[in-house]
Amino acid sequence: MELITVERAEQIIQSQTRDYGTIRVPYEHSLGRVLAEKLVADRDLPPFNRATVDGIAIAYRAYKEDGLRSFTVNAIQAAGETPLAISSTNECIEIMTGAALDSSLDTVVRYEDIVVANGTATVNDIEIKQGQNIHLQGKDKKEGDVVADACRLITPALVGLAASVGKTDLLVKRLPKVAIVTTGDELVGVEENPTPYQLRRSNDVTIQSVLTRYGIQADRLHVNDDYDTMKGTFQRCLQSYDVLLLTGGVSMGKFDYIPQVLEHLGVKKLFHKVRQRPGKPFWFGTYQDQQVIFAFPGNPVSVFMCLHRYFLPWLERSLDVKISSPQYAVLQHDMDFSYPLHYFAQVKLEVDHQGTVTAQPVESNGSGDFSNLIYTDAFMELPLEKNKFKKGEVYKIWPYNV
Numbered sequence: 001m002e003l004i005t006v007e008r009a010e011q012i013i014q015s016q017t018r019d020y021g022t023i024r025v026p027y028e029h030s031l032g033r034v035l036a037e038k039l040v041a042d043r044d045l046p047p048f049n050r051a052t053v054d055g056i057a058i059a060y061r062a063y064k065e066d067g068l069r070s071f072t073v074n075a076i077q078a079a080g081e082t083p084l085a086i087s088s089t090n091e092c093i094e095i096m097t098g099a100a101l102d103s104s105l106d107t108v109v110r111y112e113d114i115v116v117a118n119g120t121a122t123v124n125d126i127e128i129k130q131g132q133n134i135h136l137q138g139k140d141k142k143e144g145d146v147v148a149d150a151c152r153l154i155t156p157a158l159v160g161l162a163a164s165v166g167k168t169d170l171l172v173k174r175l176p177k178v179a180i181v182t183t184g185d186e187l188v189g190v191e192e193n194p195t196p197y198q199l200r201r202s203n204d205v206t207i208q209s210v211l212t213r214y215g216i217q218a219d220r221l222h223v224n225d226d227y228d229t230m231k232g233t234f235q236r237c238l239q240s241y242d243v244l245l246l247t248g249g250v251s252m253g254k255f256d257y258i259p260q261v262l263e264h265l266g267v268k269k270l271f272h273k274v275r276q277r278p279g280k281p282f283w284f285g286t287y288q289d290q291q292v293i294f295a296f297p298g299n300p301v302s303v304f305m306c307l308h309r310y311f312l313p314w315l316e317r318s319l320d321v322k323i324s325s326p327q328y329a330v331l332q333h334d335m336d337f338s339y340p341l342h343y344f345a346q347v348k349l350e351v352d353h354q355g356t357v358t359a360q361p362v363e364s365n366g367s368g369d370f371s372n373l374i375y376t377d378a379f380m381e382l383p384l385e386k387n388k389f390k391k392g393e394v395y396k397i398w399p400y401n402v
């Protein structure tokens, strides 16, 4: 099969989004999930006229029309208490931040602007405005107003908002069951001691960690490069998971069995090999129009790039998240890349003094060199149509560390 372009690969993948339905989860466990319902205010926000400072509450007309500057303290009212009224406009209530104002009061003066002595509060020589220091009932939202629309990624602010409107269970998008399967005889578990020519597996934990941001608890499995073992493992995975993320074994090597095994099992290949670096041997397919299989080339940077450039957008679209607009940055160095491939450069992002996002490319030793991934922030997508990329030009970025 011919190598396809990045754009075509993206199109094919996006044509295979899936709907996993919805489920209710307690709001404490909803962070990172995708909201599948509108949240409405169960009461006005704020629910009452609320003092925004500690001080005294007065009737403004006594200050303005009667020229009063001293007020007899009628009572002290804490937040949460039933509003206390004054019986005459020469009185005030000492009121605390967050307390509800009675309808006989319409203005709050801070402690800093008064002197309280012997049961009387005297206002300093300052200008007072009617209605000051009061957060009016319903000013933010009215009862029944939408406070959050559906298809949003649930952020800490949204969890707080849900709690404030008494939503104990949130309807969220159901997540796919994901298996991450690493392959390769040279790979040992993190706890094991590698021989001089073996490596510790790292792709699986990296992928798993990225997925936790979306609330996905993916399972990790490892298979050695044995055709029948792979066949058995993948077959079981296809029965129990919605998505398989495989790493390694998709290139030209004598033990790169993955494409063969998958096709043997009836997985439909939608493409193999993309005009890109890293990640050229990327393989993608579907099983019985249900399961979706991403087989990433084993090099850690290839895996990381393909995960952010292809899998996460697929996931976000499948979960119906409001898609954020693409991000761009200004290249800070001339770069040459003379192969007819899209090049995904690792870049360090900064915001300059004019507020422009700039991208500083970082040299790497190919897709097996993952040492820079912690010092860089994004892949910059340099299109295959060009070989020379000039300082000052603007290209798309795929952030991973921001």
Ligand SMILES: Nc1nc2c(c(=O)[nH]1)N[C@H]1C(S)=C(S)[C@@H](COP(=O)(O)OP(=O)(O)OC[C@H]3O[C@@H](n4cnc5c(N)ncnc54)[C@H](O)[C@@H]3O)O[C@H]1N2
Pocket (backbone or CB within 6 Å): 182, 183, 184, 186, 187, 199, 200, 201, 202, 203, 204, 247, 248, 249, 250, 251, 252, 253, 256, 278, 279, 280, 281, 296, 297, 298, 299, 300, 302, 367, 368
């Ligand atoms: N004759 C050719 N050889 C290669 C080509 C090619 O076009 N022709 N493509 C190269 C490219 S590009 C890549 S990328 C690699 C990808 O090959 P595979 O997908 O078969 O990956 P492996 O050979 O299994 O592994 C590559 C490399 O990554 C290490 N690895 C694998 N899995 C993990 C893991 N879970 N954690 C950490 N490291 C991992 C593995 O040990 C290898 O060093 O093929 C080129 N060859």
Ligand code: MOO
Pocket (backbone or CB within 6 Å): 276, 277, 278, 279, 280, 281, 297, 299, 301, 302, 366, 367, 368
């Ligand atoms: O895709 Mo490979 O990642 O170019 O090394």
